[in-house]
Amino acid sequence: MPRLTSKYFGELDYSADDAFQFPDGIPAFEDQTGFVFIDQPQTHPLVFMQSLGNPGLCFIAVPALVADPTYRPDLSPEDLALLGLSPEPPPQPGLDILCLSLVTVSEHADPTVNLASPIVLNLRNRKGVQAILPSSGYSLRQPLLVREDLAPCS
Amino acid sequence: MLVMRRRAGEGFLIGPDIEIEVLEVSPTRVKIGIVAPNELPIVRKEVILTRQENLAASRHTPSDTIAWLSERLSKPRQPA
Numbered sequence: 001m002p003r004l005t006s007k008y009f010g011e012l013d014y015s016a017d018d019a020f021q022f023p024d025g026i027p028a029f030e031d032q033t034g035f036v037f038i039d040q041p042q043t044h045p046l047v048f049m050q051s052l053g054n055p056g057l058c059f060i061a062v063p064a065l066v067a068d069p070t071y072r073p074d075l076s077p078e079d080l081a082l083l084g085l086s087p088e089p090p091p092q093p094g095l096d097i098l099c100l101s102l103v104t105v106s107e108h109a110d111p112t113v114n115l116a117s118p119i120v121l122n123l124r125n126r127k128g129v130q131a132i133l134p135s136s137g138y139s140l141r142q143p144l145l146v147r148e149d150l151a152p153c154s
Numbered sequence: 155m156l157v158m159r160r161r162a163g164e165g166f167l168i169g170p171d172i173e174i175e176v177l178e179v180s181p182t183r184v185k186i187g188i189v190a191p192n193e194l195p196i197v198r199k200e201v202i203l204t205r206q207e208n209l210a211a212s213r214h215t216p217s218d219t220i221a222w223l224s225e226r227l228s229k230p231r232q233p234a
Contacts, residue, residue: 008220027205029212043224059211060220066227102211105219114211117204130208134200140207145226 004036006050007058012038019052020121020128023082027117027130032057035128037100037121047100049119061100065093067113067144073099075120079131083122097122103144112141 001013014036025032034052039045045066051057064071080087083097091097098121101113115138121128158166165175171191178185188196 007214008217026208027201028208043220045227046220046224057212059208060215060223062227102208103215103223104207104211105213105215105223106210111219111223114204114207116200117207130204132198132200132204134198140203145223 004050004052005055006036006038006048007056008048009038009040014038017126020126022128022130024129026119027132029057037061046103049100049102060103060105061119062103062113062144064099064101064113064115064118067101067142068115068138071099071115071138073118073120073131073133073138074136075131075133079120079129082129083120083127084125085122091122096124101142104141110146111144112139113144114140115142116140 002016002019003011003013006012018038019034019036022033022035024030029051032051032053036050036052038048038050040048045062047061047063049059049061064073075091077087080091083091085091085096093099100119100121101115102117102119103111103113105111116134116136117130117132117140119128120131160166160176162176162179165173165187167173172194173189175187175189176184177187190196
C-alpha cells in the first residue's frame with residue numbers, strides 16, 4: 001500500500017483508489033497534479049485534499065451536498081471532457097462523480113465554502129478538476145457555519 | 155466605469171496595442187475577440203477569483219478548528 005506524508009495526519013497509508021490525477025492542477029497550484037482524498041472517522045464529514053507532490057499543501061473540503069443539500073452544478077463541456085465524461089447521459093453525482101467544496105477558514109471570520117468552483121472527481125477513472133461556474137449563482141464564499149459557539153481555546 | 159455601446163463586428167482599442175472586437179451577440183452571452191501582445195496575460199475574472207480563494211483555503215487550519223468543524227457538521231443543527 002503506498003504511503004504519503006500528510007500535512008494534518010503525519011505518515012499515512014493510502015489506497016490507490018483515493019488518489020486522483022488533476023491534469024491541469026488547480027488555479028494557483030497548477031503544478032500540483034496528484035491529490036489524495038482523506039476521510040478519517042474522527043474528522044468526518046471533512047475530506048482532506050492532500051497534495052502528493054507537496055506534503056505541506058492540504059485543503060480542507062466538504063462534500064458540496066453537506067454545505068448545500070440542493071447543490072446541482074452545471075458542468076461545462078470543457079470540464080466534462082477533462083474528466084473523460086460526456087454530457088449525455090449526464091454523470092450521476094455519487095455514482096460517477098463526486099463534488100467537494102473547499103473550506104476557507106480565516107482567523108476573524110466564519111468559515112466559508114467555495115460552491116462557485118467545486119472540486120469535481122470522476123470516481124470511475126480517478127481524474128479531477130476544479131470546475132469554474134461563473135454564472136451559476138453559487139458563491140465563492142458561502143457561509144458554512146457560524147463561529148459563535150467555537151469553544152474558547154484553553 | 156466607462157460604458158460603451160457596440161454591435162457585433164464593432165470594436166475598440168485600449169492603448170496602441172490592444173484591440174477588442176465584439177464578434178457575436180446572443181441573448182445570454184457575447185463572444186469577444188482580443189488582439190494583444192503575447193506577453194500580456196489575459197485571464198477570465200472567475201479564474202482569478204478562484205485562484206485567490208484557493209490561496210486563502212490553502213492556509214494552515216488549527217487542529218481545534220478542524221475538530222469543531224467536524225463536530226458541527228456531523229450532527230444536525232440544534233434548534234435556535
